[in-house]
Amino acid sequence: MSNHLRAFAKKVLLPVFCLATLIYAFNVSAFSFGALSKGLPMMGDMLLEMTPPNFTFWRRYLSLMWETIVIGVWGTFLGTLISLPIGFLAATNTSPSKWIYAFFKSLVTLTRSIPELVYALILVAAVGIGNLPGIIAIMIHTVGLASKFFSEAIENVDRKPVEAVSSTGSLFIHVIRHSILPQLTTLFSGYTLFILDHNIRVTVAVGIVGAGGIGLELFRRMRQFQYDQVAAMIIIIFLVVLVIDRISAYVRQETIKGTFLSRQNRRWDWPILGGLFVLLGVSLPNVFGQLGGLLRGLPVIAEIILNMIPPDFSETPKYLGLMVETLGMAIAGTVLAVLASIVIGILAARNIMRFRLVTWAMSGVTTFLRAMPDILFALFFVVAVGLGPFAGVVALMLSSIGFLGKFYAEAIENIDPRVVEAIDATGAHPLQRIGHAVVPQVLPLFNNYNLYVLDRNVRASTVLGIVGAGGIGFELTISMRMYNWPQAIAIILLIFAVILAVDYLSTYLRKKIV
Amino acid sequence: MRPMIRFENIQKRFGNELVLKGVNLTINEGEFVAVIGASGGGKTTLIRTVNGFVVPSAGNVYVNEQRVDYANLGNLRQLRKNVGMIYQLFNLVERTSAMHNVLTGTLGSKDKALDIILSAIGYFSKSDRKKAMEILDFVGLKDKAGARVDMISGGQKQRVAIARALMQDPTVLLADEPIANLDPKTSQRILDLLHKVNQERNITVVTVIHHFHMVKDYFSRVIAMKDGQVAFDGDPLLLEKQEALESIYGGQFEEELAVAA
Ligand SMILES: Nc1ncnc2c1ncn2[C@@H]1O[C@H](COP(=O)(O)OP(=O)(O)OP(=O)(O)O)[C@@H](O)[C@H]1O
Numbered sequence: 164m165s166n167h168l169r170a171f172a173k174k175v176l177l178p179v180f181c182l183a184t185l186i187y188a189f190n191v192s193a194f195s196f197g198a199l200s201k202g203l204p205m206m207g208d209m210l211l212e213m214t215p216p217n218f219t220f221w222r223r224y225l226s227l228m229w230e231t232i233v234i235g236v237w238g239t240f241l242g243t244l245i246s247l248p249i250g251f252l253a254a255t256n257t258s259p260s261k262w263i264y265a266f267f268k269s270l271v272t273l274t275r276s277i278p279e280l281v282y283a284l285i286l287v288a289a290v291g292i293g294n295l296p297g298i299i300a301i302m303i304h305t306v307g308l309a310s311k312f313f314s315e316a317i318e319n320v321d322r323k324p325v326e327a328v329s330s331t332g333s334l335f336i337h338v339i340r341h342s343i344l345p346q347l348t349t350l351f352s353g354y355t356l357f358i359l360d361h362n363i364r365v366t367v368a369v370g371i372v373g374a375g376g377i378g379l380e381l382f383r384r385m386r387q388f389q390y391d392q393v394a395a396m397i398i399i400i401f402l403v404v405l406v407i408d409r410i411s412a413y414v415r416q417e418t419i420k421g422t423f424l425s426r427q428n429r430r431w432d433w434p435i436l437g438g439l440f441v442l443l444g445v446s447l448p449n450v451f452g453q454l455g456g457l458l459r460g461l462p463v464i465a466e467i468i469l470n471m472i473p474p475d476f477s478e479t480p481k482y483l484g485l486m487v488e489t490l491g492m493a494i495a496g497t498v499l500a501v502l503a504s505i506v507i508g509i510l511a512a513r514n515i516m517r518f519r520l521v522t523w524a525m526s527g528v529t530t531f532l533r534a535m536p537d538i539l540f541a542l543f544f545v546v547a548v549g550l551g552p553f554a555g556v557v558a559l560m561l562s563s564i565g566f567l568g569k570f571y572a573e574a575i576e577n578i579d580p581r582v583v584e585a586i587d588a589t590g591a592h593p594l595q596r597i598g599h600a601v602v603p604q605v606l607p608l609f610n611n612y613n614l615y616v617l618d619r620n621v622r623a624s625t626v627l628g629i630v631g632a633g634g635i636g637f638e639l640t641i642s643m644r645m646y647n648w649p650q651a652i653a654i655i656l657l658i659f660a661v662i663l664a665v666d667y668l669s670t671y672l673r674k675k676i677v
Numbered sequence: 678m679r680p681m682i683r684f685e686n687i688q689k690r691f692g693n694e695l696v697l698k699g700v701n702l703t704i705n706e707g708e709f710v711a712v713i714g715a716s717g718g719g720k721t722t723l724i725r726t727v728n729g730f731v732v733p734s735a736g737n738v739y740v741n742e743q744r745v746d747y748a749n750l751g752n753l754r755q756l757r758k759n760v761g762m763i764y765q766l767f768n769l770v771e772r773t774s775a776m777h778n779v780l781t782g783t784l785g786s787k788d789k790a791l792d793i794i795l796s797a798i799g800y801f802s803k804s805d806r807k808k809a810m811e812i813l814d815f816v817g818l819k820d821k822a823g824a825r826v827d828m829i830s831g832g833q834k835q836r837v838a839i840a841r842a843l844m845q846d847p848t849v850l851l852a853d854e855p856i857a858n859l860d861p862k863t864s865q866r867i868l869d870l871l872h873k874v875n876q877e878r879n880i881t882v883v884t885v886i887h888h889f890h891m892v893k894d895y896f897s898r899v900i901a902m903k904d905g906q907v908a909f910d911g912d913p914l915l916l917e918k919q920e921a922l923e924s925i926y927g928g929q930f931e932e933e934l935a936v937a938a
């Protein structure tokens with residue numbers, strides 16, 4: 164009986180529940196094909212105005228792009244530096260005590276579960292528009308990511324070489340030097356490069372809310388409807404992100420192989436490393452020059468923090484309503500992206516799609532969508548389809564397609580062809596081949612990626628409101644503009660709680676999928 | 678005696694390399710045949726011409742006295758339904774149950790559009806399930822029906838693969854080194870099972886096999902492939918002489934003996 168009940172719950176109740184959630188999500192996020200079709204002519208106009216891109220001020224854009232890179236690199240550099248000790252303190256096997264472990268672990272979780280745009284907004288309010296809030300926001304964001312990566316890597320250190328070195332009777336410091344560090348340096352540098360890569364995009368996004376670099380200029384030109392200039396900046400951002408992406412992928416690959424800086428690589432590796440140090444060196448005076456601003460800002464930050472206590476939860480029902488809208492945006496955006504990405508993933512998979520032109524075009528589209536921060540898409544769609552959650556849904560959908568389209572294609576390309584042959588050998592029809600050889604192989608991977616993207620979209624959806632694309636973010640900017648800090652912190656805490664909950668839920672579900 | 682598989686002057690060219698150089702062979706209904714030979718001799722290529730995964734460059738293959746038409750997808754499906762195949766690495770659909778894997782053996786028998794669609798999305802009839810359970814019982818895995826195939830042993834995986842093939846009600850069962858990844862004891866059990874399939878179900882079995890010392894115990898006919906040609910066809914007892922084996926395996930003979938020892 165209870166078995167039947169369970170089967171009933173799984174076969175009937177669960178799908179009904181999912182469907183209901185979905186319909187509700189589309190409903191609260193105001194998704195409508197009507198609005199979309201009304202927005203299409205507007206988007207067409209915008210695209211027309213973007214062509215040809217206006218590169219008149221290319222020198223200025225390049226120097227702003229340089230600023231963005233400086234912010235990204237410095238933020239990543241400082242964040243990684245801080246994360247090194249925190250990584251050891253927040254790892255079960257190297258933390259000196261249970262309490263220290265618990266403290267740093269929670270600190271890392273807290274840091275990671277507040278969107279970087281929130282830090283940027285607060286910092287811009289404290290020290291004014293400029294590069295400094297950008298660097299600090301990126302730094303804090305990096306600490307959240309890198310400390311988690313680092314501590315997990317430390318926890319996963321392979322014990323065997325450690326025991327081998329220990330058994331020779333060497334000192335503890337030698338054990339670390341000869342068995343732990345060699346394992347970690349590759350992983351750490353891999354993570355750091357990965358974060359740097361990701362941070363360049365994040366820097367463009369925090370720029371949009373005032374934290375310096377090309378993002379700020381992009382926002383201004385959008386506001387002035389100078390779409391031809393916007394197009395020029397987007398092209399520059401895209402190309403720079405692509406180049407940095409290539410370099411970082413190259414360095415990551417060489418560090419994994421252990422051939423970075425080796426003799427045969429001399430021609431490229433030293434210039435890359437040297438370039439990084441030159442960048443840090445050249446921009447050092449600029450960054451130091453801003454320290455004054457930071458010192459002057461410290462009292463303001465302290466004041467803001469003091470003003471935040473106690474948080475004002477009087478408007479909670481309203482916030483909860485907005486939070487539902489926010490989650491609805493995230494779900495609707497993710498589901499639309501999943502549907503579109505199935506098509507794009509198949510078209511981009513080289514083992515299925517034989518026309519190279521098609522796979523090439525598809526991977527071009529996904530690369531572009533990945534290179535652009537979602538808040539930029541939000542800006543566009545606020546203009547095209549109007550203020551409100553619908554713009555947010557479309558923005559989330561586009562940036563998610565960038566990830567899912569690529570991941571799906573890779574999953575399809577990595578199908579085991581032997582299983583496909585074995586199913587063909589039974590005399591299966593092509594449809595049956597898809598159902599029994601392809602889908603079972605890719606589905607667990609797809610679901611894993613879907614959860615990852617949903618998680619990411621929940622984070623993103625809480626801040627898209629900053630540019631008017633729906634959800635709770637709008638309320639957050641309003642309360643900050645009015646210096647109503649008790650309300651702002653109440654909203655931030657709510658965002659934190661929701662992101663944390665979704666994070667746990669998706670980790671739990673991901674474990675179930677394997 | 679009816680011919681079940683007939684190779685008529687089969688040639689296969691990969692690029693510039695002639696991998697099969699005119700193979701002529703007849704395998705009769707109900708036979709239990711081993712194919713041996715040094716690596717690269719063309720064993721895999723030869724048996725894959727039977728179910729159309731390799732298309733000969735010249736010559737014809739006849740299965741059950743019908744010429745294999747490699748260009749016709751419908752015919753090919755029908756042919757593959759009648760010819761089961763098992764592999765060295767089992768090639769099961771991982772992360773799904775033994776039962777699901779066995780049920781995929783029925784896919785080739787669906788020819789109405791609705792049946793194809795229903796089976797493609799994983800719907801199988803009660804009678805299919807009942808039959809799958811019987812076959813799992815036949816291969817000795819009744820109690821593993823619900824187990825995920827990535828959680829069972831190599832020998833059990835090969836049994837599931839055999840069950841999948843039997844589900845097709847095949848007239849021929851092809852096997853490409855089915856025991857190469859198994860320990861000696863498990864290998865024997867799998868060969869016993871293949872023999873039982875051959876005897877009790879009157880299925881013609883053709884298996885590529887590397888372990889010559891096992892060939893003698895199980896097979897009364899062995900075909901040796903060397904450089905794309907049939908180098909020997911007959912009773913393995915006639916191969917006992919060292920020179921004969923050496924001429925088949927060439928330089929790899931020492932290795933073969935080492936395995937046997
Ligand atoms: N798809 C292919 N493309 C190109 N060459 C191939 C292909 N399949 C097989 N060959 C070549 O054909 C020759 C025979 O290969 P085949 O796999 O039939 O040998 P085999 O006797 O089964 O060897 P093994 O014992 O190693 O499995 C080899 O030289 C191989 O490299």
Ligand SMILES: [Mg+2]
Pocket residue numbers: 720721722853
């Ligand atoms: Mg072979």
